[in-house]
Amino acid sequence: xxxxxxxxxxxxxxxxxxxxxxxxxxxxxxxxxxxxxxxxxxxxxxxxxxxxxxxxxxxxxxxxxxxxxxxxxxxxxxxxxxxxxxxxxxxxxxxxxxxxxxxxxxxxxxxxxxxxxxxxxxxxxxxxxxxxxxxxxxxxxxxxxxxxxxxxxxxxxxxxxxxxxxxxxxxxxxxxxxxxxxxxxxxxxxxxxxxxxxxxxxxxxxxxxxxxxxxxxxxxxxxxxxxxxxxxxxxxxxxxxxxxxxxxxxxxxxxxxxxxxxxxxxxxxxxxxxxxxxxxxxxxxxxxxxxxxxxxxxxxxxxxxxxxxxxxxxxxxxxxxxxxxxxxxxxxxxxxxxxxxxxxxxxxxxxxxxxxxxxxxxxxxxxxxxxxxxxxxxxxxxxxxxxxxxxxxxxxxxxxxxxxxxxxxxxxxxxxxxxx
Amino acid sequence: xxxxxxxxxxxxxxxxxxxxxxxxxxxxxxxxxxxxxxxxxxxxxxxxxxxxxxxxxxxxxxxxxxxxxxxxxxxxxxxxxxxxxxxxxxxxxxxxxxxxxxxxxxxxxxxxxxxxxxxxxxxxxxxxxxxxxxxxxxxxxxxxxxxxxxxxxxxxxxxxxxxxxxxxxxxxxxxxxxxxxxxxxxxxxxxxxxxxxxxxxxxxxxxxxxxxxxxxxxxxxxxxxxxxxxxxxxxxxxxxxxxxxxxxxxxxxxxxxxxxxxxxxxxxxxxxxxxxxxxxxxxxxxxxxxxxxxxxxxxxxxxxxxxxxxxxxxxxxxxxxxxxxxxxxxxxxxxxxxxxxxxxxxxxxxxxxxxxxxxxxxxxxxxxxxxxxxxxxxxxxxxxxxxxxxxxxxxxxxxxxxxxxxxxxxxxxxxxxxxx
Numbered sequence: 001x002x003x004x005x006x007x008x009x010x011x012x013x014x015x016x017x018x019x020x021x022x023x024x025x026x027x028x029x030x031x032x033x034x035x036x037x038x039x040x041x042x043x044x045x046x047x048x049x050x051x052x053x054x055x056x057x058x059x060x061x062x063x064x065x066x067x068x069x070x071x072x073x074x075x076x077x078x079x080x081x082x083x084x085x086x087x088x089x090x091x092x093x094x095x096x097x098x099x100x101x102x103x104x105x106x107x108x109x110x111x112x113x114x115x116x117x118x119x120x121x122x123x124x125x126x127x128x129x130x131x132x133x134x135x136x137x138x139x140x141x142x143x144x145x146x147x148x149x150x151x152x153x154x155x156x157x158x159x160x161x162x163x164x165x166x167x168x169x170x171x172x173x174x175x176x177x178x179x180x181x182x183x184x185x186x187x188x189x190x191x192x193x194x195x196x197x198x199x200x201x202x203x204x205x206x207x208x209x210x211x212x213x214x215x216x217x218x219x220x221x222x223x224x225x226x227x228x229x230x231x232x233x234x235x236x237x238x239x240x241x242x243x244x245x246x247x248x249x250x251x252x253x254x255x256x257x258x259x260x261x262x263x264x265x266x267x268x269x270x271x272x273x274x275x276x277x278x279x280x281x282x283x284x285x286x287x288x289x290x291x292x293x294x295x296x297x298x299x300x301x302x303x304x305x306x307x308x309x310x311x312x313x314x315x316x317x318x319x320x321x322x323x324x325x326x327x328x329x330x331x332x333x334x335x336x337x338x339x340x341x342x343x344x345x346x347x348x349x350x351x352x353x354x355x356x357x358x359x360x361x362x363x364x365x366x367x368x369x370x371x372x373x374x375x376x377x378x379x380x381x382x383x384x385x386x387x388x389x390x391x392x393x394x395x396x397x398x399x400x401x402x403x404x405x406x407x408x409x410x411x412x413x414x415x416x417x418x419x420x
Numbered sequence: 421x422x423x424x425x426x427x428x429x430x431x432x433x434x435x436x437x438x439x440x441x442x443x444x445x446x447x448x449x450x451x452x453x454x455x456x457x458x459x460x461x462x463x464x465x466x467x468x469x470x471x472x473x474x475x476x477x478x479x480x481x482x483x484x485x486x487x488x489x490x491x492x493x494x495x496x497x498x499x500x501x502x503x504x505x506x507x508x509x510x511x512x513x514x515x516x517x518x519x520x521x522x523x524x525x526x527x528x529x530x531x532x533x534x535x536x537x538x539x540x541x542x543x544x545x546x547x548x549x550x551x552x553x554x555x556x557x558x559x560x561x562x563x564x565x566x567x568x569x570x571x572x573x574x575x576x577x578x579x580x581x582x583x584x585x586x587x588x589x590x591x592x593x594x595x596x597x598x599x600x601x602x603x604x605x606x607x608x609x610x611x612x613x614x615x616x617x618x619x620x621x622x623x624x625x626x627x628x629x630x631x632x633x634x635x636x637x638x639x640x641x642x643x644x645x646x647x648x649x650x651x652x653x654x655x656x657x658x659x660x661x662x663x664x665x666x667x668x669x670x671x672x673x674x675x676x677x678x679x680x681x682x683x684x685x686x687x688x689x690x691x692x693x694x695x696x697x698x699x700x701x702x703x704x705x706x707x708x709x710x711x712x713x714x715x716x717x718x719x720x721x722x723x724x725x726x727x728x729x730x731x732x733x734x735x736x737x738x739x740x741x742x743x744x745x746x747x748x749x750x751x752x753x754x755x756x757x758x759x760x761x762x763x764x765x766x767x768x769x770x771x772x773x774x775x776x777x778x779x780x781x782x783x784x785x786x787x788x789x790x791x792x793x794x795x796x797x798x799x800x801x802x803x804x805x806x807x808x809x810x811x812x813x814x815x816x817x818x819x820x821x822x823x824x825x826x827x828x829x830x831x832x833x834x835x836x837x838x839x840x
Contacts, residue, residue, distance in 0.1 A: 204813045225814045246836035253838035371834030393624045394645045395815040398830045410818045414791030416666035418673035
C-alpha cells in the first residue's frame with residue numbers, strides 16, 4: 001500500500017504498479033481500450049450524484065478558505081458539467097488509436113525488415129489544480145494511447161477528484177483495464193509533487209496543468225521530461241498590406257474572445273506603414289481592452305496608456321494589450337524572438353511572400369496567417385482533445401493529444417542476420 | 421568575444437550568436453546547405469596536413485599524460501582518418517533534407533489550412549571526448565538539419581578539434597553558412613560543460629558523446645533536454661524453438677563482433693526448454709568469451725564461472741557475457757524489464773507468435789527478431805549517419821540522425837478566420 005509518509009517510496013511503489021499496468025495496456029487492442037473508456041464514461045455518468053455531492057464538500061471548504069470567484073467557478077461541478085466530462089471520455093474512445101501504427105518501414109540490403117512502430121510512452125504523471133475534470137480528461141487520453149497515468153490533483157478538489165477517479169476506474173476495470181492504469185496520488189502533500197518530479201525512470205513524462213506558479217515549479221525541479229507551456233505571450237503582427245476589416249476582426253478576436261486562455265494575444269505589433277493603425281488601436285480599445293502603447297502608438301492615439309518595458313514580457317490573461325509600432329516584418333520578427341514565448345503568433349497581411357517569411361522565421365509552436373491566435377487548441381486543430389499545449393522544441397509541440405502521448409520503437413525482423 | 425572567465429556568460433553569448441545563425445539556416449534551401457557541406461568537406465581534406473600536425477601535438481601530450489592505448493587510438497588522426505572524416509561530411513551533404521517536409525495537413529471546416537512542417541530544433545550542444553572526428557560529424561549533421569551547433573570537445577583533443585573546426589567553418593563560410601553556425605567552446609574547463617547543461621532557453625538540446633561518466637554527469641545535471649544512452653545492457657533471448665545454428669551465429673556475433681560497442685550483447689537468456697543450451701554456451705565460450713552463468717547454466721556447463729547478482733546489471737563492453745536459463749518467454753521479458761537499459765534486445769525463435777509477443781512487450785528503443793544486436797547503428801538502419809543512440813522515450817529513440825535533429829511547427833493559413 002502506498003505510504004504517504006515517504007513520498008519517494010510511495011511514488012516508486014505507485015510507479016511500479018503503473019509500469020505493470022502499462023505492460024498490459026501496450027498489448028491491448030484499440031477496440032478493447034475504447035470499449036473500456038465507454039464503460040468509464042457511463043460509470044462517471046451513473047455516479048453523477050455522488051460526484052456532485054463530493055464536489056459540494058470541496059466547494060464549501062474552498063469558499064471558507066476564501067478562494068476567488070473565478071477559482072470557485074473552475075472547481076464547481078454540477079450535473080451538466082459531469083455529463084460533459086462523461087461525454088469527453090466517450091469522445092476520446094472514438095479517437096483513432098495510433099499505437100501500432102507503422103511510421104515507416106524498409107528492407108535493408110541484408111534482408112533485415114525494419115520498421116518504426118508507434119508505441120505508448122509508458123507511465124505519465126499529470127499534476128494539476130482546480131478543475132476536477134482533468135482527472136477524467138487526462139486519464140482517458142493516457143489510457144487510449146496505452147499509457148498508465150499517475151494523477152496528482154490539487155488539495156482544493158480532493159473529494160471531487162476521488163469521486164471521479166473511483167467512477168472512472170470502476171468503468172475501466174469492467175472493461176478489462178487494470179486498476180493500476182489510472183492511479184490518484186492519495187495525498188495532496190506538496191512533497192508528493194516533488195517526488196513525482198524526481199521520479200526519473202519511474203515516471204516517463206510529466207504534464208502539468210494549472211497556473212503559472214505550478215508550471216514554473218515543475219519546469220524548475222523536474223528530472224523527468226516535461227511537456228508544458230509556461231507563458232502564452234502571443235503576438236499579432238499587422239503588416240502594411242493587411243486588409244483593415246480583417247485586421248480588426250482578427251485582433252479583436254485574438255485579444256477579447258476569451259482573455260484568460262493561453263492562446264490570447266498579449267501584444268499587437270503594427271507595421272509603421274499600415275495606414276489604418278489609429279483606427280485599429282481605437283477599435284481594440286472600444287471593446288473594453290486597456291491598450292498600452294509605445295511612443296509611436298501613443299503619438300497616433302494619444303489617449304492610450306504608456307507601455308512600460310515590462311509590458312512586452314507580460315502575459316496579461318486579461319483585457320489588456322500592449323501595442324508597438326514596428327519598422328516592418330524584420331522588426332516584428334525580432335520583437336517576437338526577443339519577447340515571445342514560442343506559443344502562438346500570427347500575421348495579418350495580403351502579401352503571401354511576407355506571410356511565408358513570417359511563418360518560417362517566427363520560431364513558435366503555432367504560427368498563423370490571417371487567423372486569430374485563439375485557434376491554439378487541440379479541438380480546433382482537429383485532434384479531438386488535448387492534454388495541454390507545449391512550447392518546448394522536443395517531442396510534441398503545440399496542442400498535445402494522442403500522438404504526443406506516444407513514442408516509437410524500432411522493430412527489426414530478420415532471418416538470422418549477423419553484422420559479421 | 422566569449423569570456424572563458426565566466427562560463428555562464430560565455431555560453432549565453434555564444435548561444436545568442438548561435439541563435440542568430442540558426443535564423444539564417446532555417447531559411448536556407450537544402451541545396452545551399454549541402455553545397456556548403458561539400459565545401460567544408462573539401463576544406464577539411466585540404467587542411468589534412470595541419471590537422472594531422474595538430475593531432476600529433478595532442479598525441480604527444482596524451483602519451484605523456486599516460487593515456488591508455490585504446491584512448492590513444494581513439495584520439496589518433498592520420499591522413500586516412502582525416503580523409504574518412506571529410507568523406508563523412510560529404511556523405512551528410514548527400515542525405516535528404518527533411519526541413520520543410522509537411523508531416524500532415526488538413527483543412528478545417530472553417531477553411532483554415534493547417535499543416536505540421538518539419539523545422540530545425542535550433543541550437544544544439546554537443547559534449548564529447550577523445551574522438552576528434554565528432555567535431556566534423558556532429559557539426560555536419562546539425563547544419564544539414566538547419567541547426568546551429570555549440571561543440572565542446574575534450575581537453576585531450578583540443579588542438580585537433582581546433583584545427584578541424586577551423587577547416588570546417590572556413591568551408592561552410594565559403595558556402596554562405598554563418599560562421600556562428602558551428603562554434604567550438606574555446607576553453608576545456610569543466611565549468612563550461614556545467615554552463616551548457618544549465619543553459620535552458622539558450623541551448624535547445626544537448627547530445628553527449630563519450631564514456632559513461634560523461635553521459636552520467638550530463639544526465640544528472642542537465643536542465644536542457646538530453647538525447648543519449650547511458651548503458652547498452654542488451655540481451656539475446658534464445659527461445660525453445662530457435663534454430664541452433666542461427667542461435668549460435670547471432671549470439672556469437674552479438675557478443676564478439678565488437679565487444680566495445682553499445683550494441684553488443686551483455687546477457688544471454690536461454691529458454692529452459694531449448695535443447696541445445698549446453699552447446700550454445702560452449703560455442704560462445706570457445707570464441708574466447710568469459711561466460712558467467714546462473715546456477716542452471718552452470719549445471720548444464722559446469723566449467724563456466726558463476727555470475728554474481730551485479731552481473732545482470734553490468735555493461736561489460738568486453739569479451740564477457742552473463743548467461744541465465746529462464747522459464748520461457750515471460751520470464752525473459754521480465755528479466756529484460758528488470759535489468760535492461762532500453763537499448764537493443766533480440767529474440768531468436770522460429771515461432772512467429774512468440775517473436776511478436778517479445779517485440780511488443782520488450783520496451784527498448786530497438787527490438788530484433790533473429791538478428792544480431794550489433795545492428796544497432798544509424799548506418800545499418802539506412803539513416804546515412806548517426807549523432808548517437810537514444811534510450812529515452814521522448815522525441816527520438818534508437819539511432820538519432822537528421823530527423824531526430826528536427827522538430828515541427830504548426831502552420832495555419834487562413835482568410836481572416838476568427839474563433840468568435
